[in-house]
Amino acid sequence: MVKAIISPSVLASDFGNLSAECRRMIKGGAEWLHMDVMDGHFVPNITMGAPILTCVHKGIPDIFMDCHMMVAQPEKWVNDIADAGGALYCFHLEATSDPISLIKAIHDRNMKAGVAISPDTPSTAITDEVGEKADMLLVMTVYPGRGGQKFLDRCVPKVAELRTRFPQKDIEVDGGVGPKTIDVCADAGFNVIVAGTAIFNAPNPEEVIQFLKDTVNTAQAKLAK
């Protein structure tokens, strides 16, 4: 059985007060912070890169930065993100031709390695070898590029397929996740919850965090029986 981990997506935060926003989430119960790095190539938007992550890490040295790399050449940024204090480097499978070497490069820099798939990529594109070598698998339930989009139910079966093949792996779902959509994801077996607008825009983020985590932990207990 895997445990629920919450990773609020800072894309929905006030970027002008990023460190304070991260602290607010940690205080509200967040174990990780989901840092959405976009390069204007893999996705049309640009958000932030290593210099900003470095500043956040300096202010909050024990923060766990779950770096979601929506970038065209993920090989290029491993060293910069490691130097910036990234804890997990999650690249898109669609953006590389050699995921195994990339996972090794990430591990060589003492980061955890994550492999993300966009809505049109089947879960079977993650081979057994890649899945076993990775520390986390990320199923996108929106097209990467912006927050606040509608959750795509059709991606949920991929979570279940990956959970069957990798019973002990951290499996993350990202995009449109909130109190209304958590149930289907939890039943499919994911455990790392990314939520942007559902948490940052809530009047009581800690209540939402607790609710999302409880839902996942209850579903995990049921699945373990």
Ligand code: DX5
């Ligand atoms: C989308 C990002 C997500 C996004 C999630 O490209 O990868 O992390 O911020 O935001 P919500 O939870 O608002 O869909």
Ligand code: ZN
């Ligand atoms: Zn993300």
